Amino acid sequence: MPVNDFSILVATVNGTGSQTANLVLLRSIFRMGVPVGPKNVFPSNISGLPTWFFIRVSKDGYVARSGQVDLLVCLNPQTTARDIAALRAGAACFFEERLRDEIPVRDDVTFYPVPFTDLVAACCPVSRLRKLVVNMVYVGVVGWHIGLDRDLVRAEVKKAFAAKPQALDLNLAAVETGWAYAASNLPQSPELRIERLDATRDMIIIDGNSATALGCLFGGCSVLTWYPITPSTSLGDAFESYAERLRVDPESGERTVAIVQSEDELAEAGMAIAAGWAGARAMTATSGPGLSLMSELVGFAYYAEIPCVFVDVQRLGPSTGLPTRTAQGDLLQVVTLSHGDTQHVVLLPATMEECFAFAIRAFDLADRLQTPIFLLLDLDLGMNPWMSAQLEYPADPIDRGKVLTAGDLERLGGDWYRYADPDRDGIPYRTIPGTPHRAAAYFTRGSGHSEAALYTEDPRAYQKVVDRLTRKYETARALLPPPEIDRAPAARILIVAYGSSHPAVVEARDRLRSRNHLECSYCRIRALPLSDRLADLCAAHDVVFVVDQNRDGQMAQLLAIALAPSGCAARLRSIRQYDGWPLTADFVAEAIAGAAGSTTGRSDHLVARNREVEVQA
Amino acid sequence: MSAARDPTSPAAPGANAAGLTRADYRGAPSTLCPGCGHDSITNHLQTALFEADISPLRAAKFSGIGCSSKTTNYFMNQSHGLNAVHGRMPAIATGALLANHTLLGIGISGDGDTASIGLGHFVHILRRNVKLVYIIENNGVYGLTKGQFSATADLGTLSKAGERNELPAIDCCAVSILMGCGFVARSFSGDRKQLVPLLKAAMQHRGTAVIDVISPCVTFNDHAGSTRSYDYVKAHDEPLHEVGFTPGCAAHAVADDEGESPTEVELPDGSVIALRKLEREHDPRDREAALRLLEQARQRGELVTGLIYIDPASRPFHESLRLGATPLAMLPDEKLRPSREALQAIMAELA
Numbered sequence A: 001m002p003v004n005d006f007s008i009l010v011a012t013v014n015g016t017g018s019q020t021a022n023l024v025l026l027r028s029i030f031r032m033g034v035p036v037g038p039k040n041v042f043p044s045n046i047s048g049l050p051t052w053f054f055i056r057v058s059k060d061g062y063v064a065r066s067g068q069v070d071l072l073v074c075l076n077p078q079t080t081a082r083d084i085a086a087l088r089a090g091a092a093c094f095f096e097e098r099l100r101d102e103i104p105v106r107d108d109v110t111f112y113p114v115p116f117t118d119l120v121a122a123c124c125p126v127s128r129l130r131k132l133v134v135n136m137v138y139v140g141v142v143g144w145h146i147g148l149d150r151d152l153v154r155a156e157v158k159k160a161f162a163a164k165p166q167a168l169d170l171n172l173a174a175v176e177t178g179w180a181y182a183a184s185n186l187p188q189s190p191e192l193r194i195e196r197l198d199a200t201r202d203m204i205i206i207d208g209n210s211a212t213a214l215g216c217l218f219g220g221c222s223v224l225t226w227y228p229i230t231p232s233t234s235l236g237d238a239f240e241s242y243a244e245r246l247r248v249d250p251e252s253g254e255r256t257v258a259i260v261q262s263e264d265e266l267a268e269a270g271m272a273i274a275a276g277w278a279g280a281r282a283m284t285a286t287s288g289p290g291l292s293l294m295s296e297l298v299g300f301a302y303y304a305e306i307p308c309v310f311v312d313v314q315r316l317g318p319s320t321g322l323p324t325r326t327a328q329g330d331l332l333q334v335v336t337l338s339h340g341d342t343q344h345v346v347l348l349p350a351t352m353e354e355c356f357a358f359a360i361r362a363f364d365l366a367d368r369l370q371t372p373i374f375l376l377l378d379l380d381l382g383m384n385p386w387m388s389a390q391l392e393y394p395a396d397p398i399d400r401g402k403v404l405t406a407g408d409l410e411r412l413g414g415d416w417y418r419y420a421d422p423d424r425d426g427i428p429y430r431t432i433p434g435t436p437h438r439a440a441a442y443f444t445r446g447s448g449h450s451e452a453a454l455y456t457e458d459p460r461a462y463q464k465v466v467d468r469l470t471r472k473y474e475t476a477r478a479l480l481p482p483p484e485i486d487r488a489p490a491a492r493i494l495i496v497a498y499g500s501s502h503p504a505v506v507e508a509r510d511r512l513r514s515r516n517h518l519e520c521s522y523c524r525i526r527a528l529p530l531s532d533r534l535a536d537l538c539a540a541h542d543v544v545f546v547v548d549q550n551r552d553g554q555m556a557q558l559l560a561i562a563l564a565p566s567g568c569a570a571r572l573r574s575i576r577q578y579d580g581w582p583l584t585a586d587f588v589a590e591a592i593a594g595a596a597g598s599t600t601g602r603s604d605h606l607v608a609r610n611r612e613v614e615v616q617a
Numbered sequence B: 001m002s003a004a005r006d007p008t009s010p011a012a013p014g015a016n017a018a019g020l021t022r023a024d025y026r027g028a029p030s031t032l033c034p035g036c037g038h039d040s041i042t043n044h045l046q047t048a049l050f051e052a053d054i055s056p057l058r059a060a061k062f063s064g065i066g067c068s069s070k071t072t073n074y075f076m077n078q079s080h081g082l083n084a085v086h087g088r089m090p091a092i093a094t095g096a097l098l099a100n101h102t103l104l105g106i107g108i109s110g111d112g113d114t115a116s117i118g119l120g121h122f123v124h125i126l127r128r129n130v131k132l133v134y135i136i137e138n139n140g141v142y143g144l145t146k147g148q149f150s151a152t153a154d155l156g157t158l159s160k161a162g163e164r165n166e167l168p169a170i171d172c173c174a175v176s177i178l179m180g181c182g183f184v185a186r187s188f189s190g191d192r193k194q195l196v197p198l199l200k201a202a203m204q205h206r207g208t209a210v211i212d213v214i215s216p217c218v219t220f221n222d223h224a225g226s227t228r229s230y231d232y233v234k235a236h237d238e239p240l241h242e243v244g245f246t247p248g249c250a251a252h253a254v255a256d257d258e259g260e261s262p263t264e265v266e267l268p269d270g271s272v273i274a275l276r277k278l279e280r281e282h283d284p285r286d287r288e289a290a291l292r293l294l295e296q297a298r299q300r301g302e303l304v305t306g307l308i309y310i311d312p313a314s315r316p317f318h319e320s321l322r323l324g325a326t327p328l329a330m331l332p333d334e335k336l337r338p339s340r341e342a343l344q345a346i347m348a349e350l351a
């Protein structure tokens, strides 16, 4: 196994505070200039169930889940047998010495017993804290084994405990204890080694929910309403803590943002929509179940043409499903959320930079288009830490769209219709309540209305407004981030993907090229409605593989509709993963290579086995 | 969009201090059934708004769905109105008034809208204490869907088809007091003398002011055997007091020389609510007494009306959230977007 190219798995029980230790390990590798791709796979429970933290180390910068484990920190007796069985031949396994008898024998794995219990007892006098502190012991052991820079590890521990200085010494001592034990009792790995690189300069590590929250704050959001739901909760948390430093007047203590934890998602949507109506830049963040509850109000905002930003951090499954597992299953629901003739604008970020930039853009688009804008993340993007280029300050000023001021109204002689289309782009003008002009007011309703915003049951007057809404949707198409297209010369295969599937597709393309001699073009969709460019692009390839993390190939279905007129729909092949684990390059490459008549490497044993455990738990 | 009077033009005869006449507080013509209690409430509301010199340009109207909720369209058409979906009026009013807490918010809801589908939002707006005049037009039925019992229908009341209501009523006033509401009143759509001053007082309250107005539905709930018919309500109405309201500026100019001096409640802006006792003693500043009063009325089958509970010192939601004087909706871009340096500092921490 080459240097700077392997995967670590820390298998623990949740509720033991291992996340801080894992992040120290992760950030120490990152600070040595080596790219990292972490994945936290955790249960929907507060304590006692299995949790797996994967750190993929990749000198080539691949950050998708690898599906292969080379170094296991085996601290969960519940999953020991399966975790060990899933190791790659030649892997290393660190385990609690006292559990020696429970460790299954494998001749092709190197086992390193470590007296974790004794080591933590030695450095942590308070027995109730040992369950937490033991995590830093494995950081020391692994850090020594893979050749981390000890000073960097110390610096990361200090950073992690900057806000809790009383815990710092204890945790530093635990790292030192582990490190010292390993240095005198264990070898350094001959192959699983971190060596300094320069591949992470000027980069950051952030999760998608934090990047999105920052984007919302830099996008000028002034009202956030939310109701706790995994995996969007941490977006609200991040927003609140960044708002605390970015949007509070240091002198008066006055806030330029209102954050409301609502009573339910109906209120959450209602408050955000009405705040948008009244001129705030308003948003809400939720996940599938919350989105289902919001649907009536979303239709209202669509028809009454009210700006508002909805973030959906998708999780797996119908109903409650698996709240801590990832999916892209809300796509079709979101694009036409609510009854009747509705259609929505959806942004599909795939990177941390896009989470940030699209969040900013969502507010401008909401105001410009006077409609709900959906920002679709998923648990993998939102809750996992990601390596990223630094987030860039927005180049364009805030766009408030077509708002008539008292001065404008005066110039118009008070003559305007709320739902008319004077610019022929489908976008009407609006006024903000409180505008000091006698002609500013209009009556907003979700019932049938005319261009003049009056109730109507007249078929033509009604239809005129909904037809204009279609025109507005066409205008939106041109304002949205275009698909990112990378055409491979002479490629006959096109891969279409979106959102968190991106890193797996990037890696799969390289692998298909090097191992299977298959060149694939790649189109990453970044928004709905779909771009006009897709028809030509699909027509230029023989087969179009559409990657979806949902059971029914929802993006493939949208493409089939969009491509029907061009006759290209028959070229679509749907690749679907929907077991809740982040997508791997193996899965994508095997599906494409298989369909293309060739074969590739091994299948994904670890995931399959761990899934079984999860079902039993 | 309307071509109503310009408030800046010279005052017309009969104009109020805002330079507007009573007619300037009108809205679109009502489409409700002739005789509907809701129309009387709209009428009294126009009077109250006119007499209180409210500027329509500084007000906003909110409602859900129902005959009652339609009425936001029937007054003050120089104000923005947001007629949303069934039961969500409290949520939308909260959101809009977060965006601009300087607006006078008037929320209109029905008993179905508030006490059934929207009950969750109702209790939570009260907890938050959003500054809003919250009018429940309570007819004991779902008017717009043709007369089903609502959750405020009295136990034993009969429907038009003669079915008996077997479930107890939700008393929105009692719920309000329990939820910490600082202004709770009950009135009758036919009682202009009581309702108009209550509405004016509610507009000055620093928080959610609930007025549960009994408002007979002439089409589906005005028959013998109904406890919400005009006849029944008139026969059982037990006004607690005569209500007088004097706005802040004029507060102590009222001469009062007949009989016992009234109970006076002073609001933070200096306005005074004067309550002249009728049959019984009731101090609306006493929360326990207010709850007792409602419970006794329920046991005796009486309809007590008037100001049931008031806590003038309540703190509105926008203050709990520590919002500044400038409404969020009016903040300039530089207040909305943090600086480049702020982003750089965060990036440095994440490196």
Ligand SMILES: Cc1ncc(C[n+]2csc(CCOP(=O)(O)OP(=O)(O)O)c2C)c(N)n1
Pocket: B065, B066, B067, B068, B069, B086, B109, B110, B111, B112, B113, B114, B137, B139, B141, B142, B143, B144, B145, B150
């Ligand atoms: C989600 C939803 N469910 C049902 C309805 C149908 N609906 C319209 S008005 C109404 C009841 C209104 O009753 P109330 O609030 O008491 O108003 P009233 O008509 O009596 O004034 C119902 C159930 C609806 N509009 N929306």
Ligand code: SF4
Pocket: B031, B032, B033, B035, B036, B037, B038, B067, B068, B139, B143, B144, B216, B217, B218, B219, B220
């Ligand atoms: S049905 Fe009843 S509540 Fe509705 S308008 Fe007619 S009288 Fe009023």
Ligand SMILES: [Mg+2]
Pocket: B066, B110, B111, B112, B137, B138, B139, B140, B141, B142, B143, B150
């Ligand atoms: Mg009703």
